[in-house]
Amino acid sequence: MRIFMLGWEFPPYISGGLGTACHGLTRALSDLGQDIVFVLPKPIESPQASHVKMLSPSQIRDFETSKSDAGTLAGLENVTFHSIASSMQPYTTPEYYQQKIKEIIQQKNEEGGFSDSERALALQQWENLAHESVGAGQYSGDMYTEVHRYAAAAARLALQEEFDVIHAHDWMTFPAGIAVAAVTGKPLVVHVHSTEFDRSGEHVNQMIYDIERRGMHAARKVVAVSYLTRNIIISRYGVLGDKVEVVYNGVEQNNDNRTAFNKIGIRSDEKIVLFLGRITMQKGPEYFLMAARKVLEEVENVKFVMAGTGDMMHRIIEMAAQMGIGHKVLFTGFLRGNDVQQVYQMADLYVMPSVSEPFGIAPLEALNYDVPVLISKQSGVAEVLTHVLKVDFWDVTEMANKIIAVLKYPPLQLTLREHGNFEVRRLRWSGAAQKCVKVYNELFQHV
Amino acid sequence: MASVCFYFQVHQPFRLRHYTVFDRSPRYFDEFKNASICRKVANKCYLPTNRLLLDVIRRNEGRFRIAFSLTGVVIEQFQKYCPEVMSTFDALADTGCVEFLAETYYHSLSFLYSRDEFLEQINKHTDTMERLFGQNVRVFRNTELVYNNRLAEIIESIDRFDGVITEGADHILGHRTSNFVYRPVGCNRLRLLLKNYSLSDDIAFRFGNRNWKEYPLMADKFAGWINKVNGNGQVVNLFMDYETFGEHQWQDTGIFDFMRHLPEEILKHPDNDFKTPSEVIDAYEPVDTIDVPHIISWADMERDLSAWLGNAMQSNALHEVYKLEKLVKQTCNQELLNDWRKLQTSDHFYYMCTKYFSDGDVHKYFNPYESPYDSYINFMNVLNNLKERCGQSFIRSSRQPAEHIS
Structure with a gap:
């Protein structure tokens, strides 16, 4: 099967778990022999002309080896990447792109003879038009504009590709998914890694909520990363339950470069609790x-x-100082690659106190590095992990109680490690990919 | 001749309350939870089953005979939370058809860690049995039927005991069956009664299982299985948790009706009868010796200690408890001693079992904790507080004389 996959980020350019998940899933799908066209808006530093680059994995490597470890793309034989150059540049309004997508669909319906190449040309023109209109002062260099520009570009790209299924990851790509589905008539699967309620609590951004909702309703199938998320999709977005499938995330096996002996140099008698x-x-x-x-x-x-x-960084630094524990709390900033590995290896305990976590891949990574894990019960990953400590995020006394226990009672750490590492070995991306393929196949069974 | 020997284990632990490292209170046990569980199980199991057995004993005019082992900690809870259960046990004792067995008062694994403590708990239990039921106990059962040759030696060295009970595990029996009386290797006087786990588990575990090919199990069918033992065995030892009736097997499985009719069905065969463990020992000579160099128990498929001592947390917790023995006893503080002993109850360590934990099996149903890790943390926090109290108790007692002088 050939899958037209719409993503927003991909290693090494990631800001969170979404990129990691897309990487793991596409890799496992590729291992299963599925063909994937992966479209992502690549942030490129220099403002280039707004056009689409079609890149094969090897080309990407040539293009980027200087910045990234080329290894990230290994094992992605069946994946073709398309990146749409995009950075936070001033473009035109989202409404403009929506209008354009509508027009193309209308045109398709009205003029049956309108060929794909002609339509592609038309889209290209609109995009160029958009680019030219920058000077007109229509400044809206925000997420929404990016999302809609991405949608228009993806729709144009889709016309040049052959595929069976559209698979869109999170709200940023949902408008693109809808547009591609409308243009090509192929079935849409949306993959929900996180909802607006997870990110913003009750203070949801109505615009994002609307995009999410539209995407979920337009899709033939919705993939949720946990039952926690599935429940939100059903109760908050009004999607029918039988349309929503749960596919748990996985984690890649460590490349067995466990530098257990290096730890000795790093470790002092101080214990480390990691967020x-x-x-x-x-x-x-x-x-x-x-x-x-x-x-x-x-x-x-x-x-x-x-x-x-993150946006609370300064508040948290101030809060630590106010509490008088500033000297005990260290802030490292955003970590990548080897730094992540190193910080895991130094840690005695990994804590994920998320208020609302659709899944949470990081605890799996921690377990992969033999670090015991304490997670909030308000996380999707709590559904699949048993050999971890669990606590309500608001119950800080119990959280402290459990942190102290791990630091104080070595047999607890030992048992959590032993069983946790064993358990996480069962949660591989291959399982997630198999379930996705099952979801794809079901799309064609019922028609 | 096939004698049916019923023995029911009656036990409830003192469950701990949620105890964080920040707690300083010397109250460790969850009064509310223990009271409500005790009352719930009393209503579902202890009271109806005691009444039923009392009725069956009276109807059969002495021919239906059974044995109980009540732990000290369950008796304390009955007296505190539902004294009416005690009066039904009194009535059972009065029939003369009920034998009470000896065990460690606190349902502990002390045999594995401290001989002194083990013997003290047996003494405390036998005293209690004599005081409450006026019986001189003669047969010993160790917690979870934990057993090896060494246990038999210790028990034989206590004059009052004529017999000991354990699991009829396949690997200790070899080609032999559990349906005879045996002698532990190295013992002269002591007799060994072995649980017929197959027939016991038919009642205790499989009775209500609709996928079992023998479902539904009726009293006459079960009596037929007992009859088959005639000619190749002398005694069928049916040992099980008393909570089988009404709690593990709910009333709607028909377990009470089964038990009501079983005695008369078994007695229909003229060669069958019911005997209590000490009557079995008096009636039958041992046919062979049994050698158990390695420890066995009645738990799970493994019949070993792994349910209580299978991971680092369990072995650490047990080790830490018994490390406090000297300190606790030196304080001569009865309250500290009782608290410490209640922490020895095997259930606390069973809750820490990680075996099968991810599969969410039977181990979970009776576990008040969400995870084995939570139970270990809670237990260790309590134990640390107990240790601190022991230290404080010393300081206080060493200060007191000085205060008298001033």
């Missing part, structure tokens, strides 16, 4: 700090490492 993730409301960084303060009442030789950035 790794975006420092945003969704991830519950303030609960981590509140628990840290409680832990420090009982245990002296411990440091709390917060790896990641």
Whole structure:
């Protein structure tokens, strides 16, 4: 089967779990012999003309080896990448792109004789037009514009490709998914890695919610990363339950470059409790700090490492200072590649206090590195992991109680490690890919 | 001759309350939970089954005989939360058809860790049995039927015991069956009664299972299986948790009707009868010796200690408990001693079992914790507080004389 996949980020250019998930899933799908065309808006530093680059994996490697480890693309034999150059540049309004997509669909319906190549040409023209209109002062260099520009470009790209299924990851690509489906008539699968309610609590951004909702309703199948997310999709977005399938994320096996002996040099007698993730409301960084303060009442030789950035970063740094535990909390900023590995290897415990976490791949990675894990019960990954500690994100006393227990009782750490690492070996991307293929196949069975 | 020997294990642990590292309170046990579970099980199992058995004993005019082992900790809870259960046990004792067995008062694994503590708990239990039911106990059963040659030696060295009970595990029997009386290797006087796990589990585990090919199990069918033992066995030892009736097998499985009719069905065959464990020992000579160099138990398929001692947390927790023995006993503080002993109850360590945990099996149903890790954390927090109290108790007692002088 050939899959037209719409993504927003891909390693090494990632800001969170979505890129990691897309990488893992496409790789496993490729291993299963599925053909994938992967479209993503690549952020390119220099403002180039708005056009589409078609890149094979080898080309991408040539293009980028200087910045990234070429290894990320290994094993993606059956994946073709298309990247749409896009950076936060001033373009025109989302409405403009929507209008254009509507026009192309209308045209397709009205003039049956309108050939694909002609339509592609037309789209190209509109895009160029959009680019030219920059000077007209229609400044809207925001996420929405990007999303709609991406949609228009993807729709144009789709006309040049042969495929059976459209698979769109998260709201940023949903308009593109809808557009491609409308243009090509192929079935759309939307993959929900996170919803607006996870990211923003009750203060949802109505525009994003609308995009999500439209995407879910336009799709023939909705893939949710956990039952937690499935429930949100059903109750908050009004999608019928039998349309929503759960496919848990996986984690790649470590490349067995376990540098266990290097640890000795790094380790002092101080224990390390790790928070790794975006420092945003969704991830519950303030609960981590509140628990840290409680832990420090009982245990002296411990440091709390917060790896990641986000819109709450400054507030959290200030909060740590106000609590008088600033000297015990270290901020590393956003970590990539080897740094991630190193920080995991230093950690005695990984804590994910997320307020609302659709899945949460990071705990799987931590377990892969033999680090015991404490996760909030409000996370999708809690559905699949049993050999971890679980706590309500708001229950900071219990969170501290469990952190202290891990630091204080070595047999607990040992048992969590042993069983946790064994358990995580069962959660591989190949399983997720197989389920996705099943979802694709079902699309054609019922027609 | 086939004698049917019923023995029911009655036990409820003192469950711990949620206890964080920040807690300082010396109250460790969840009064509310323990009371409500005790009352719930009393209503579903202990009371109706006791009444039923009392009725069956009276109807059969002494021919239906059974044995119980009640742990000290369950008796304490009955007295505290539902004394009416105690009066039904009193009535059973009064029939003269019911034998009470000995065990460690706290349902502990002390045999594995401290001989002194083990013997003290047996003494405390036998005293309790004598005081409550006026019986001199003669047969010992160890917690979870944990057994090896060494246990038999220790038990034989206690004069009052004539017999000991354990699991009829295949690997200790070899080609032999559990349906005879045996002698533990190295013992002279002591007799060994082995659980017929197949027939016991037909009642205790499989009875309500609709996928079992023998479902539904009726009293006459089961009596037929007992009759088959005639000629190649002398005794069928049916040992099970008393909570089988009404709690593990719910009332709607028909378990009560089964038990009501079973005695008369079994007695229909003239060669069958019912005997209590000490009556079995008096009636039959041992046919062979049994050698158990390695520890066995009645748990799971493995019949070993792995349900209580299968991971690092369990072995650490058990080790830490018994490490406190000297300290606790030196304080001469009865309250500390009781708390410490209640922490020895095997259930606390069973809750920490990670075996099968991910499969969500039977181990989970009776576990008050969400995970084995939670139970270990809770237990260790309590134990640490107990340790601190022991230290404080010393400081206080060493200060007191000084205060008297001033």
